[in-house]
Amino acid sequence: MEKTITLNAITEKDVELFRKATLAETAGFPLTFATRFRELEFALLTDLKVDIQQLLHTDQSYIYHAPLKVGDVPEITTRIKENREKRGMQFVVLETLVKSGGELKVTSEAQMVIRLKQGESP
Amino acid sequence: MSWVEGQSLKEIKKGPLSADLLKLYGSAALDPNPIHLDPEFAKAAGYPSVIAHGMLSMAFLAEALRMNFPSNEYNVEKFSSRFRKVTFPGDVLTTKGRIKKTEGDFLHVSLFIENQAGETTTQGEALLRSARCVTPKQ
Numbered sequence: 680m681e682k683t684i685t686l687n688a689i690t691e692k693d694v695e696l697f698r699k700a701t702l703a704e705t706a707g708f709p710l711t712f713a714t715r716f717r718e719l720e721f722a723l724l725t726d727l728k729v730d731i732q733q734l735l736h737t738d739q740s741y742i743y744h745a746p747l748k749v750g751d752v753p754e755i756t757t758r759i760k761e762n763r764e765k766r767g768m769q770f771v772v773l774e775t776l777v778k779s780g781g782e783l784k785v786t787s788e789a790q791m792v793i794r795l796k797q798g799e800s801p
Numbered sequence: 802m803s804w805v806e807g808q809s810l811k812e813i814k815k816g817p818l819s820a821d822l823l824k825l826y827g828s829a830a831l832d833p834n835p836i837h838l839d840p841e842f843a844k845a846a847g848y849p850s851v852i853a854h855g856m857l858s859m860a861f862l863a864e865a866l867r868m869n870f871p872s873n874e875y876n877v878e879k880f881s882s883r884f885r886k887v888t889f890p891g892d893v894l895t896t897k898g899r900i901k902k903t904e905g906d907f908l909h910v911s912l913f914i915e916n917q918a919g920e921t922t923t924q925g926e927a928l929l930r931s932a933r934c935v936t937p938k939q
Contacts, residue, residue, distance in 0.1 A: 700822070700829035701860035702815055707872035710863035710880055714856045715831045731834060732846040736855045740881035
């Protein structure tokens with residue numbers, strides 16, 4: 680399962696708000712700014728009928744291919760890389776590719792764990 | 802600056818975190834999950850109050866990376882975090898870390914966050930490359 684969307688261009692205001700909210704004092708584009716591009720993760724989790732109250736974001740990784748910057752127009756593609764159940768827990772791995780102008784900028788991978796209710800299956 | 806294996810990173814302290822900061826972060830990061838914003842929702846999920854975004858902790862680790870390895874000296878090639886323990890409003894977080902391995906122009910860095918009780922809440926790993934020899938990636 681995969682979804683793609685093109686977002687509005689990154690603005691100076693977006694970056695400043697992000698820096699303020701993360702109490703950033705150092706210079707440079709925020710390393711975790713790509714977390715703003717998780718809209719399709721939430722959409723895919725909704726498609727999977729995940730109970731958001733039982734959802735835990737347990738792992739996150741980024742591979743940086745090229746710098747994101749103000750003015751970039753993010754093209755986001757998110758797919759479900761893994762979806763498995765083990766001992767009453769559902770493990771979902773979501774991979775997101777962030778491109779701008781066709782150039783791959785960031786690969787993001789998020790692992791979610793969902794506590795399943797008794798008798799429930801993913 | 803020249804780094805050696807085992808060398809400790811400069812620590813940074815963030816907090817006490819406030820519920821208002823979580824609201825601001827939710828808005829800045831476009832994270833709609835009410836578990837970070839709505840106390841009743843969080844209680845229904847089994848928590849005593851709203852919980853902080855794991856990604857906010859990862860942002861603090863990112864700040865620790867940038868403080869120790871400025872962007873004009875090092876590019877971050879890879880960066881990962883594992884969220885081990887939930888963080889609540891009122892918690893005070895301290896980032897710590899060390900050089901795990903040096904390999905030519907590359908540095909492998911281990912990071913973690915401790916709360917005020919000395920519990921590890923978040924672990925991180927990063928791969929950095931000297932900015933002298935490559936075009937920036939982030």
